[in-house]
Amino acid sequence: MLKIIEKTKIWFTMSLIIMLIGAGFMIYRGGLNLGLDFKGGTQVDIKMPKDFNKGDVDTIVKKYAEDAVTNTVSETVDGSANEVQIEIKSKSLDSTKVSDMFKELSEKYSLKQDALVSHDEIGPSIGNELTSSAIKALAVAVVAMLIYIAIRFEFKFGIAAIIALFHDILITLSIYAIFNIPVNSPFIAAILTIIGYSINDTIVIFDRIRENQRSMRRNTPIEIADHSLTQTFTRSLNTTLTTLLTTTAVNIFVPSVREFAFPLVVGMACGAYSSIFIASPVWVMLKNRTSK
Structure with missing residues (x-):
């Protein structure tokens, strides 16, 4: 026993x-x-090539927001086998920083303009x-x-x-x-x-x-x-x-x-x-x- x-x-x-x-x-x-749900902030969803380097992406994102958290959410909604969608959350990203960040990511990975799936300013909902x-x-x-x-x-x-x-x-x-x-x-x-x-x-x-x-x-x-x-x-x-x-x-x-x-x-x-x-x-x- x-x-x-x-x-x-x-x-x-x-x-x-x-x-x-x-x-x-x-x-x-x-x-x-x-998190953002309580304090508010910015959430950005971007379509990336499936073979992207997350470490490199994190380095670029941190340049614009040190508190940013980047997650690979899933394959894209349209089911593309060559793309995945990443989600970036931060309390300190504004529209200008998002634009500059997306531009740098676009130059590195040759992203199209529609790769920026969404950019939402989230209040403390x-x-x-x-x-x-x-x-x-x-x-x-x-x-x-x-x-x-x-x-x-x-x-x-x-x-x-x-x-x-x-x-x-x-x-x-x-x-x-x-x-x-x-x-x-x-x-x-x-x-x-x-x-x-x-x-x-x-x-x-x-x-x-x-x-x-x-x-x-x-x-x-x-x-x-x-x-x-x-x-x-x-x-x-x-x-x-x-x-x-x-x-x-x-x-x-x-x-x-x-x-x-x-x-x-x-x-x-x-x-x-x-x-x-x-x-x-x-x-x-x-x-x-x-x-x-």
Whole structure:
């Protein structure tokens, strides 16, 4: 039988270290790296030859905007096999700089005038409104899940599940802070998706704990939790690996949805970890405190 609950301090310490490192980077950098959706800026889409050198393009782009991020989005919309479309995002590009940058790229790669697919000035379209809506959605989801779990199981299970959810969110935010990854609107959608995925895995484990409480009444909460985790560990691991492999493949091979897929990869891994190593130990702590 796995001895997971006995090593609770190790699991909590690992998560706390990541959160503290993330908090340190946030303080050092003055917060998260908010993308164009939150702060506004410029987005330019350009058709490039399929054999272009991304390093050379980055060098040219950085001359006009040091904060620019260049991504290869996909093959062109018209399906041309010899062209790909790149996306350039920056908070400091203006029309003059875009014109000069496109001219230099055109001279280097012999681009046609219609290679400049789009040039959009993006205002802070999301800003406070989307942030407020996301927080409200998160609050409603948390309250609804707490009520459901409290009715279906018991209130201690609900508290443990909510703590695990906040753990997943904080770890994901910490990863973004550590690696200075831009936070855009797909990130908000990914966070809400992660919550649903994580709570599903947690409920499966809690359901087994509830069943074992009836047949193991003479055992301690630690023994019940360890036995339940041993029974569900393989199932949780296989489910997580299957989902992670699929999402990771999407993140690697479909660049156009990478801003949504990457936080999913991080969040799903955190969700599987928290369901086993955070939610269950928290339930044991609450159970022991009630007994005392």
